[in-house]
Amino acid sequence: MLAVVPPPVTVRVPAKVNLHLSVGDVRPDGYHELVTVFQALSLTDEVTVAVTEDPGVEVYGEGEGSVPTGANNLAWKAAQALAAHVGKADGESKVRVVLRKGIPVAGGMAGGSADAAATLVGLASLWKLDISRDELAGIAAKLGSDVPFALYGGTALGTGRGEQLVPVLSRHTFHWVLAFDQRGLSTPRVFGELDKLREEGSPPRIGSHTPVVEALASGDPRQLALLLGNDLQAAAVSLRPGLRRTLRAGVNAGALAGTVSGSGPTCAFLCADAQSAVEVAAELSGAGVCRTVRVAHGPVPGARLVGGDDAPRPSPPRVHA
Numbered sequence: 001m002l003a004v005v006p007p008p009v010t011v012r013v014p015a016k017v018n019l020h021l022s023v024g025d026v027r028p029d030g031y032h033e034l035v036t037v038f039q040a041l042s043l044t045d046e047v048t049v050a051v052t053e054d055p056g057v058e059v060y061g062e063g064e065g066s067v068p069t070g071a072n073n074l075a076w077k078a079a080q081a082l083a084a085h086v087g088k089a090d091g092e093s094k095v096r097v098v099l100r101k102g103i104p105v106a107g108g109m110a111g112g113s114a115d116a117a118a119t120l121v122g123l124a125s126l127w128k129l130d131i132s133r134d135e136l137a138g139i140a141a142k143l144g145s146d147v148p149f150a151l152y153g154g155t156a157l158g159t160g161r162g163e164q165l166v167p168v169l170s171r172h173t174f175h176w177v178l179a180f181d182q183r184g185l186s187t188p189r190v191f192g193e194l195d196k197l198r199e200e201g202s203p204p205r206i207g208s209h210t211p212v213v214e215a216l217a218s219g220d221p222r223q224l225a226l227l228l229g230n231d232l233q234a235a236a237v238s239l240r241p242g243l244r245r246t247l248r249a250g251v252n253a254g255a256l257a258g259t260v261s262g263s264g265p266t267c268a269f270l271c272a273d274a275q276s277a278v279e280v281a282a283e284l285s286g287a288g289v290c291r292t293v294r295v296a297h298g299p300v301p302g303a304r305l306v307g308g309d310d311a312p313r314p315s316p317p318r319v320h321a
């Protein structure tokens with residue numbers, strides 16, 4: 001009898017921007033204690049998983065040449081981790097993972113983390129697993145600090161090393177312009193640069209996240225713009241001084257405010273509305289300060305199946321007191 005091969009499954013997954021990123025001390029495990037407010041954006045990757053006799057990873061699109069296709073690919077690691085979690089033997093877990101990237105590689109927008117989250121959701125469907133998003137989030141957290149957020153999306157407060165999430169009420173669709181840089185920045189290198197800057201002096205530290213949470217609830221982009229902040233920005237700018245010019249150019253083009261996204265080097269500009277974002281993007285494209293400009297909005301949901309009316313919508317993370 002012929003074995004029935006299930007059809008491939010495709011998942012769309014968002015990039016993130018950190019509206020607020022406060023970096024605390026280095027922990028004994030080498031990670032820094034964080035308080036961050038994430039927002040998921042309409043800039044996405046698409047990940048297709050399929051049963052195959054020829055397992056591996058293929059990468060197309062944004063930055064395809066700089067993404068590993070072997071065991072170091074975070075999506076591949078996610079597939080291995082899920083197979084181990086549910087006790088699938090090697091022979092039962094042969095998959096092909098195809099990444100179609102829109103999120104810049106090493107851009108501070110959690111592209112690899114997004115692919116890992118999408119792979120978990122895709123394989124849970126392909127393998128017909130009875131597994132909740134919270135259980136997937138446990139596996140996700142072991143893969144990387146940003147992976148759980150990509151599962152849930154929306155707007156969320158992240159603590160610990162960024163993996164402990166609580167949803168944040170966001171009343172408005174916010175409009176963003178994203179400036180991709182010529183090359184990526186390594187996340188550990190940017191954290192290391194911040195440690196160095198803190199040994200040598202006192203780079204600026206952003207305050208509490210509470211005003212940002214209040215601005216999100218009010219839905220006023222002008223209020224939120226005044227509060228965008230990122231402790232890693234000084235370190236990213238120290239490693240890539242040209243980002244200063246990019247940040248200035250976005251505001252000169254009419255954005256309400258700009259910030260380095262996470263560990264950079266992508267700069268994210270908050271705009272007053274959708275029309276303003278299109279105008280800022282056009283002007284920034286002509287300013288010659290970055291490689292590519294994109295328009296996006298947020299918040300959007302986390303990793304979700306593409307097509308099929310039965311595609312489940314992700315539920316928000318459980319609230320931990």
Ligand SMILES: C[C@](O)(CO)[C@H](O)COP(=O)(O)OP(=O)(O)OC[C@H]1O[C@@H](n2ccc(N)nc2=O)[C@H](O)[C@@H]1O
Nearest residue numbers: 030031032034144145146147161162187188191262263
């Ligand atoms: C900068 C952010 O994107 C903000 O959301 C994240 O903190 C980075 O998350 P990520 O890329 O998923 O990071 P991981 O893969 O967990 O860690 C990569 C490296 O970044 C540094 N790292 C990351 C997270 C954290 N809280 N402290 C750190 O010091 C560590 O050197 C770590 O070895």
Ligand SMILES: Nc1ncnc2c1ncn2[C@@H]1O[C@H](COP(=O)(O)OP(=O)(O)OP(=O)(O)O)[C@@H](O)[C@H]1O
Nearest residue numbers: 073074105106107108109110111112113115146187
């Ligand atoms: N699926 C993947 N997509 C992109 N990069 C990957 C992937 N898997 C592994 N990598 C490696 O991880 C490195 C970081 O890539 P990624 O795009 O996740 O960075 P990032 O967006 O700055 O991460 P974060 O914002 O979470 O710190 C890349 O230089 C690449 O070599």
